[in-house]
Amino acid sequence: MEEKRQITKPRTLSGFMELLPDKQIIFNQMVDKIRATYEKFGFLPLDTPVMELSEVLLAKAGGETEKQIYRFTKGDTDLSLRFDLTVPLAKYVAMNQNELSFPFRRYQIGKVYRGERAQAGRFREFYQCDIDIIGDGELSLAHDAEIPSIIYEVFRSLGLGDFTICINNRKLLNGLFESLSLSDKATDIMRIIDKIEKIGKEAVIEEFQDLQMSEEAITTILDFMQIKGTVPEILEKLNNLPIESETFKQGLYELTEVVKYLRIFGIPEANYKIDLTIARGLDYYTGTVYETFLNDYRQIGSICSGGRYENLAEYYTNQKLPGVGISIGLTRLFYKLNELGLLKKTEESIAKVLLLPASPNEIEKCFEIATMLRNQDIKTEVYLNDKKLKAKFKYADKLKVPYTIVIGEEEVASGKVTLKNMQTGEQQKLTVEQVIAEVTKK
Amino acid sequence: MEEKRQITKPRTLSGFMELLPDKQIIFNQMVDKIRATYEKFGFLPLDTPVMELSEVLLAKAGGETEKQIYRFTKGDTDLSLRFDLTVPLAKYVAMNQNELSFPFRRYQIGKVYRGERAQAGRFREFYQCDIDIIGDGELSLAHDAEIPSIIYEVFRSLGLGDFTICINNRKLLNGLFESLSLSDKATDIMRIIDKIEKIGKEAVIEEFQDLQMSEEAITTILDFMQIKGTVPEILEKLNNLPIESETFKQGLYELTEVVKYLRIFGIPEANYKIDLTIARGLDYYTGTVYETFLNDYRQIGSICSGGRYENLAEYYTNQKLPGVGISIGLTRLFYKLNELGLLKKTEESIAKVLLLPASPNEIEKCFEIATMLRNQDIKTEVYLNDKKLKAKFKYADKLKVPYTIVIGEEEVASGKVTLKNMQTGEQQKLTVEQVIAEVTKK
Numbered sequence: 086m087e088e089k090r091q092i093t094k095p096r097t098l099s100g101f102m103e104l105l106p107d108k109q110i111i112f113n114q115m116v117d118k119i120r121a122t123y124e125k126f127g128f129l130p131l132d133t134p135v136m137e138l139s140e141v142l143l144a145k146a147g148g149e150t151e152k153q154i155y156r157f158t159k160g161d162t163d164l165s166l167r168f169d170l171t172v173p174l175a176k177y178v179a180m181n182q183n184e185l186s187f188p189f190r191r192y193q194i195g196k197v198y199r200g201e202r203a204q205a206g207r208f209r210e211f212y213q214c215d216i217d218i219i220g221d222g223e224l225s226l227a228h229d230a231e232i233p234s235i236i237y238e239v240f241r242s243l244g245l246g247d248f249t250i251c252i253n254n255r256k257l258l259n260g261l262f263e264s265l266s267l268s269d270k271a272t273d274i275m276r277i278i279d280k281i282e283k284i285g286k287e288a289v290i291e292e293f294q295d296l297q298m299s300e301e302a303i304t305t306i307l308d309f310m311q312i313k314g315t316v317p318e319i320l321e322k323l324n325n326l327p328i329e330s331e332t333f334k335q336g337l338y339e340l341t342e343v344v345k346y347l348r349i350f351g352i353p354e355a356n357y358k359i360d361l362t363i364a365r366g367l368d369y370y371t372g373t374v375y376e377t378f379l380n381d382y383r384q385i386g387s388i389c390s391g392g393r394y395e396n397l398a399e400y401y402t403n404q405k406l407p408g409v410g411i412s413i414g415l416t417r418l419f420y421k422l423n424e425l426g427l428l429k430k431t432e433e434s435i436a437k438v439l440l441l442p443a444s445p446n447e448i449e450k451c452f453e454i455a456t457m458l459r460n461q462d463i464k465t466e467v468y469l470n471d472k473k474l475k476a477k478f479k480y481a482d483k484l485k486v487p488y489t490i491v492i493g494e495e496e497v498a499s500g501k502v503t504l505k506n507m508q509t510g511e512q513q514k515l516t517v518e519q520v521i522a523e524v525t526k527k
Numbered sequence: 528m529e530e531k532r533q534i535t536k537p538r539t540l541s542g543f544m545e546l547l548p549d550k551q552i553i554f555n556q557m558v559d560k561i562r563a564t565y566e567k568f569g570f571l572p573l574d575t576p577v578m579e580l581s582e583v584l585l586a587k588a589g590g591e592t593e594k595q596i597y598r599f600t601k602g603d604t605d606l607s608l609r610f611d612l613t614v615p616l617a618k619y620v621a622m623n624q625n626e627l628s629f630p631f632r633r634y635q636i637g638k639v640y641r642g643e644r645a646q647a648g649r650f651r652e653f654y655q656c657d658i659d660i661i662g663d664g665e666l667s668l669a670h671d672a673e674i675p676s677i678i679y680e681v682f683r684s685l686g687l688g689d690f691t692i693c694i695n696n697r698k699l700l701n702g703l704f705e706s707l708s709l710s711d712k713a714t715d716i717m718r719i720i721d722k723i724e725k726i727g728k729e730a731v732i733e734e735f736q737d738l739q740m741s742e743e744a745i746t747t748i749l750d751f752m753q754i755k756g757t758v759p760e761i762l763e764k765l766n767n768l769p770i771e772s773e774t775f776k777q778g779l780y781e782l783t784e785v786v787k788y789l790r791i792f793g794i795p796e797a798n799y800k801i802d803l804t805i806a807r808g809l810d811y812y813t814g815t816v817y818e819t820f821l822n823d824y825r826q827i828g829s830i831c832s833g834g835r836y837e838n839l840a841e842y843y844t845n846q847k848l849p850g851v852g853i854s855i856g857l858t859r860l861f862y863k864l865n866e867l868g869l870l871k872k873t874e875e876s877i878a879k880v881l882l883l884p885a886s887p888n889e890i891e892k893c894f895e896i897a898t899m900l901r902n903q904d905i906k907t908e909v910y911l912n913d914k915k916l917k918a919k920f921k922y923a924d925k926l927k928v929p930y931t932i933v934i935g936e937e938e939v940a941s942g943k944v945t946l947k948n949m950q951t952g953e954q955q956k957l958t959v960e961q962v963i964a965e966v967t968k969k
């Protein structure tokens with residue numbers, strides 16, 4: 086009784102990353118390294134639902150963000166998919182204030198959703214790897230310096246080459262705008278500043294002019310952004326600026342403190358700098374801001390960004406919850422690294438050893454050996470289909486497994502097996518104990 | 528310029544699990560163990576999008592499943608959230624047939640979505656932890672026995688106490704129905720059989736009668752389901768049954784082969800049995816089926832189920848792709864274990880050591896020590912807020928961190944620190960090297 090059935094063309098939505106196993110393994114290794122570093126610094130795991138009540142998730146949102154949201158109803162419920170991990174964190178902390186210990190250090194690695202226009206390198210579903218430290222009422226400035234020490238460890242562990250953590254303080258910019266009586270245009274100006282690297286100085290000036298800014302103000306801001314030098318040099322230049330603004334002074338104090346701690350925390354000077362052009366357009370940053378760049382691949386853009394905010398959950402609670410955090414947009418970073426051929430290909434197979442029974446008679450022996458290897462944490466697979474040896478080795482090649490062992494009558498009788506290194510082709514006759522030693526040696 | 532803002536009550540959707548950190552840590556430990564076991568058996572990771580084109584995802588679905596689906600449109604696109612990990616696997620394998628190596632062994636641990644009626648222990652978002660082995664055209668029966676060996680390792684590693692893997696073969700039941708001329712009612716009968724433990728024998732008889740089954744057929748089926756004993760005893764009784772059906776004979780052959788391999792693969796006899804009442808109502812199982820129970824908590828129901836299917840992706844490709852797999856519904860299992868007080872509470876904190884600077888002057892020293900500990904893979908946190916020591920220890924208690932170290936002037940001067948075991952209260956004056964040895968000892 087064969088049912089008539091229609092074939093639907095299998096396909097994956099555009100803007101959604103779906104990897105082949107060899108790439109997925111590398112992706113997961115990156116996730117594992119990020120998670121391990123976050124945990125090494127004592128961050129607690131959090132896993133929030135992918136969807137929330139629209140009323141809750143969109144308590145603050147508006148403008149561009151809202152248009153991109155996946156929003157729908159199920160029954161009578163108005164639902165939205167999360168577009169970042171910060172809003173769910175705000176909800177969570179506000180809900181669980183009494184249960185959590187503060188400063189609350191949490192990491193969350195999960196997918197978020199934005200219905201952006203599809204284009205190469207833009208994803209509608211992508212991983213964010215976030216950490217935040219939330220205080221109840223207050224949070225030491227030293228945490229603003231702790232964050233770069235974690236960024237440093239994360240990217241060192243990922244082995245992506247030289248990188249620079251760029252640090253600035255929003256209060257410097259806000260104070261500058263204040264002194265120029267431009268506070269009402271601060272958001273627009275920062276959005277434009279953020280683009281300077283992409284669009285160039287001339288275009289920035291044009292956009293400033295469109296905002297009806299005076300030539301003098303434009304010159305002052307551009308001069309400010311052109312302040313370069315070592316950390317002490319920049320701090321000195323900032324100290325000498327004739328800017329009369331309490332906000333500016335507070336920003337300079339904070340930045341000075343943060344870099345003092347950076348030195349204390351032992352972050353190599355080659356890996357951070359003050360960059361006064363970093364504005365982080367997002368409204369809610371109020372103090373220290375970070376962006377991180379790969380020195381040799383600056384075109385990728387910032388690979389880890391974040392900053393200090395005054396109040397995490399003002400839309401959910403009257404309790405003031407200052408915080409500082411960062412986010413790594415891993416899907417985009419992975420895509421870019423792959424495009425540039427920069428993915429680490431240390432291991433592209435899960436199994437380290439593939440056991441090949443010469444005939445079904447040797448399956449038992451293979452399982453016995455597999456159990457011994459697995460008990461030593463060696464990832465091991467037994468090939469069970471009854472195919473020709475050639476087909477079995479074709480499978481091994483495609484799997485990119487580093488070692489194979491063929492088990493035939495002779496191996497069962499002698500107790501010695503032949504370990505084949507699939508990369509070098511080298512073969513060794515070994516006992517199982519020797520196999521374990523060989524396979525686990527660094 | 529204080530903005531007027533409205534407070535939205537922060538809340539999480541009902542039917543969506545969101546844990547406090549101590550529970551999330553335990554949940555993640557379970558995920559890690561499951562993943563580690565799956566990888567130890569050489570399964571490759573897969574991560575598919577949470578949403579798919581409805582046309583693709585629902586190529587097969589119908590009835591109950593379809594009603595539960597989260598389906599919506601974004602722009603012109605008709606989208607659905609995945610309700611299991613099997614359909615996305617089918618799509619993936621059909622799409623990537625030429626790139627994958629077969630048998631294709633993949634695991635996927637991810638969230639799936641079903642808009643069920645909300646009730647205690649029912650989740651609308653829940654984790655499934657799946658493995659499947661897919662063959663192109665053929666797949667050795669030995670894989671049907673490999674699966675229980677993985678189930679065995681998974682639940683041994685989770686340490687949930689004694690468990691039993693119950694094995695049956697759908698062809699036995701189908702052959703039996705065939706011999707009773709009841710093939711057209713097979714699906715209904717199996718659905719009823721699946722409920723026998725929940726509703727009892729009498730209710731099953733009633734439901735059978737509702738299907739217009741003859742008393743003789745009912746008796747034969749109930750007699751069949753009452754066949755109990757050791758594995759060899761059951762196989763012998765089945766061999767002696769006067770059932771004239773090729774399907775039945777094939778089922779008996781397969782079951783005999785599978786248990787033969789189970790023995791060969793070294794699974795302890797206490798951990799598996801043949802259970803002829805296991806039917807796994809789902810349509811697509813065609814051979815071996817599994818359910819797994821905690822011996823002391825049978826009321827939880829099956830904690831790991833699956834089976835063999837003829838054709839994974841018949842709605843996406845004409846290529847025949849037989850497979851065998853299992854799924855652990857982890858969210859539900861975790862919920863039940865928590866309810867029964869059975870969660871393993873070995874570690875409820877991420878950080879192993881919390882460093883407490885007596886004053887901001889000792890922050891530098893704390894970071895120096897923290898870096899030394901982290902370099903030895905010891906998860907370490909530095910408390911940075913400038914609070915009274917009492918508040919700092921309150922934080923340590925709430926965090927359930929196993930060790931604390933207070934660093935004051937004296938410690939900086941002497942080079943020795945006081946390690947406090949937070950569980951026993953015991954304090955030891957040690958060098959950092961000794962701290963590392965103490966904290967990492969088993």
